[in-house]
Every structure is written in structure tokens, then in C-alpha cells.
Amino acid sequence: MSGSFKVKPAARVSGQKQDVWTIVNEAAAASPKQPIVNMGQGFFGYNPPKFILDAAKEALDRVDCNQYSPTKGRPRLKKAIADAYSPFWGRKINPDTEVTITTGANEGMLSAFMAFIEPGDEVIIFEPFFDQYISNIEMPGGKIVYVPMHPPATGATKTSSAADWTIDFDELERAITPKTKMIVLNTPHNPVGKVFSKDELQKIGDLCVKNNIIILSDEVYDRLFYVPFTRISTLSPEIEQLTITVGSAGKNFYATGWRVGWLMGPEHLIKYVSAAHTRICYSSVSPLQEACAVGFEKAEAEGFWDDAIRDMKGKMDRFNEVWDELGLPYSEPEGGYFVLVNMNKVQLPEDYPFPPHVASRPRDFKLSWFLIQEVGVAAIPPTEFYTDENAHMAEDYLRFAVCKEDSILEEAKNRLRGLKKYMK
């Protein structure tokens, strides 16, 4: 059909290059080392806890749970979220005006950009960024202004905290123009694993108050922190007035396929986000909203939040032992389930036959390809989360997701020991 098919696609979808997920997943499928250990994409290798799965099964038997939910979300879920988060805010969050349910955090963020961005408005994001931000900002015609997080100077030789990836606040201030409408923040951070300190958040918040910039705070990993975690919205009433906080039940409850997320914030922001969400997908999946409501109602009493931190931190620490053994430095995560490992010491054979779409990309794409082919472990090249200009900052790193079964992590470690023979 292609030759005679003359309908022209819109630029917002036609120009997109092959993304990193396609490259890595296709390479993994074609690797001689089958089955591959896939530590690339951040989906869980295990199920949500039983009390949440049971709630989903029960919801499917209820007539009202199989029909449209209100566009802003099911009242039970909004209330459960407001109740769960009110203690962090130190006041009662209004479930009817300050919470809106979305189809995953991703659609929630698209709704936020659709609600506030006019063509030509500028949105500041930090590099490395979660890749979906880009097209979500570009859809309504937003212009992205990038500010890099700087890796630790000793990243190639020494393991250090993910806190050592830093923002240059002068650089941030210089990026602000009269057209800056929003800034996107992500803490705990994917892929760096940094949890922004209170002091850093205060500086960002102060700049936004001074310049009247909306803060979209992507806190989808908010239940996985290994150092004290601050929510920017709670720093001052002035900052709160400008902040939309993003959450994901997919991340919270190990159910990324359920596509349940939410946005919280002051009524004057949330009402427009809800309006955009209504236009994009009308309402979100009913039975799974109900199950997430039960999740929030019961999580504390079930000890689930504490278990989630303990389990993930355990996986992280056990997996990272292999880097200590190999002498490969990494950024020790302060939150989330990703670890960035510096592979500067891994020597890629000069004549290695990389396919052209890998050979033309920065060194981390080659490292990723090489690991898939020779070691049988898939990881993500983080320069995908940078502009070309700043990609050099991360070209020695690979991102591993540890939200996998323990047996898979052990198998990954066994295979990764095979890297020894390629190290300087």
C-alpha cells in the first residue's frame, strides 16, 4: 500500500527515530545468549501483593466497576490517595478538588502539558530525562530547554552516591526566560537514582516562585527511597501553589501494566489538568482504580510500604556486589530501582561488528549491544536520555533495572562476571 498511500502523517508522530526500547529489545531477541537476562526496561519481574491482586479480581465481579468511572477518577481512589498523602502535606488534602486520576503517570503528565502549554512556551527539563517527557511536551507545541545534571567528576574510577550528580543553579537560572512556563523535576530520579535534597528543592522552588513557573514534580518512585525524601510541594505555601505532584500506582504496587496514575495539586491547577485528561482519554480503567484504592487503604496496615523499601534495597545491594567484585564504579542509588554503572574500564574489541544503527550512536549503545551479544544481559544506554550536545556526559554508563526476581539477579551477576576478561 505504501507507494500509493498519500495521506501524510503529522510531524508530531512521523519524525520519531527508532527508540532505545526497540533497539535493545530487538537486540535482546536476536542475541545468541538465550534466554537473555533483561534488566533494561523498568517493569517488575513479579506480581503485585496478594491483597491488591485480590481486590482487582473482586472488582471485576462488580457491575459498577466494569462501567465508566467519573472523568476525574473514582471517588474511592481519590479519597484513598488524599488520605494516604495528607500526613506528608501536614493538612487534609481535598480528594474532590486536589486529586485527579489519570491513565498512568505518563498520561497524567501529557494532560498537564496539554493543560498549560501553548505553542512556543518553554519547559525546562533536566538531563538525563525520562524519554516520554519529550514527545509529551512537543505535542502541544512546547519548546524544551535542557539543563544537565553533572555526573561526579570521579565517576569513571570511584563508586559514589547518586547525590553526586548535581545541578549548577546558575546554569538553571540562565535557562529561565520570560517564556518559561513549566519545569519538570523527577525525584527519586530515573535513571540516576538521585533523591533531590531539601536544599536543592528549596533552590528550585524559590526560582520557580520568583519567576512564576509551574513545577511538575514527577514522584513516581516516591515509595522507594533509601535516604530521607522531601516532596517539593510541602516546602512552602508559595511553592505548593505552583506544584503538580505526579504519582503512579503502577510503580507503587508493582503493576506498570495497570495504567493507573494521579496528579495532586492546588485546585487552580488540577481543574485544567482534569479538563485535558477528559479530552485525551475521558476516564481511566475502572476495576483497576478500585483495586488501587484498596491498595492505598490497606498498604500501611499490611506493612507494604516498609516491605517495598526493604525488598528493593536488598535487591539493589545484592546486585551491586558484582560491580564491587569487578571493580566497576557505579552511582549508589538513593531511591528507585535503577543503577547507573560506569563501564569506562570495559574495552570493546576494535573490530567488533556493530550494526550501523549502533555504530553511529555513542559508546553506551555499543556497550549495551556488546553486553547483550557476549554476556547475555540487557541494559539501557542512558545517552538516549540526553541531547546530542550533552550525551558525552553519560557515554560510559549503562542503566540496570533491579526490579526482577532474585534468581534473575543472581543469573545476571554470574553472567556479568564474564566482563572481567574485557577490562583494562
Ligand SMILES: Cc1ncc(COP(=O)(O)O)c(C=O)c1O
Ligand atoms: C520517571 C518516570 N516518570 C513516569 C513514568 C511513567 O509512569 P506510568 O507507568 O505510571 O505511566 C516512568 C516509568 O518508567 C518513569 O520512570
